[in-house]
Amino acid sequence: MPPYVPGLVAVATLFTITAAVAQQRPALTEQDYARAERFMGYNTQALVDGSAGPPHWLANDRFWYRVLTAQGSEYVLVDPARKTRVAAFDQAKLAAALAAASGKSYEASRLPLRDLAFAPDARSVSFAAAGKSWQYDLGSGQLRPAAALAVPASPNARNEVESPNGQLAAYIQDYNLWVRDTKTNQTHQLTTDGSKDYGYATDNAGWTHSDAAILRWSPDSRKIATFRQDQRKVGDMYLVTTNVGHPTLKAWKYPLPGDKDIALIERVIVEVNNPKVVRLQVPPDPHRGSLSDDISSSGTFDDVDWSPDGSQLAFVSTSRDHKQEKVRVADAATGAVREVFEETVPTQYESGQHAINWR
Secondary structure, eight states: OOTTHHHHHHHHHHHHHHHHHHHHSOOOOHHHHHHHHTTSHHHHGGGSTTOBOOOEEOGGGOEEEEEEOSSSEEEEEEETTTTEEEESSOHHHHHHHHHHHHSOOOOGGGOOOEEEEEOTTSSEEEEEETTEEEEEETTTOOEEEGGGGOOOOOTTGGGOEEOTTSSEEEEEETTEEEEEETTTOOEEEOOOOOBTTEEESOEEOSSSEESOOOOEEOTTSSEEEEEEEEOTTSOEEEEEOOOSSSOOEEEEEOOOTTOSOOOEEEEEEEETTTTEEEEOSSOOEESOOSSBSBSOTTSSOTTEEEOTTSSEEEEEEEOTTSOEEEEEEEETTTOOEEEEEEEEOSSOOOOOSSSOSOO
């Protein structure tokens, strides 16, 4: 027998055994996948007692958040300066008011509140529940449909960003930044040199994009931190719709791995009352954030934070490969920038989930 024959026999036997084992392995069923999905984070988070949601910042550096408990949810208001942590509102009273208005019963610890937001003066909250939008006065305990208080809708309302004092709403029109008076609906243009693929506050990370304005108001509602996004050299992505009838070709800027040119953001601060664009004295940053490959993954302008008086803006510059982060502070009046510190990692840097942690 040739010397290599035993080896061939051994290899053949091994493959036979492997195939037999594979044939004996049970096929995964739909129930198996459903059982596994029960252990995914979005299903298990509610089972963690004391798990807290992201902070929602208010005026004077206060913030509120929702925390899960064994009974349901609690809404908490924190004032770091005073070192206080109290209930954001009386949930039992709100449950009673909502029950009286909707005709349904609700538990105080299991309020079905969606899109909860505090008014700029923190004297009332708005939310959606029972198929309607509501406004709840925290002092009087009065609950009424929010629609009764609404001004005529702006055509850009869904993509606007309201100022902290609630008097103005910023939005994009023709690649430029505008503001609307929320009481009169009168509009005013803030920038004039925006153009296609080189506009202000535009939301496009390639893999996700929208018509929303990406910006951050100063606490006093007098300035806006945003950017002018340069996508002029970025390649296009194309998709064809699959609707019945003639399809529509959609195209947008989408940088791919290996591309020489990607989207860059030129950071600016826009003064609102007497419109003026202050360009920060720093080279353009890649369209990158410390949370993800997007500068608005949290739904707002990530990696920026105003000082309480609006005189300075802290921000983080992220390298294209996410290995380098630079924390910087800009003078809002002059645009001068100083570097606070730099951090580099061999893998990839992420500061947190849904919200920055360097604040």
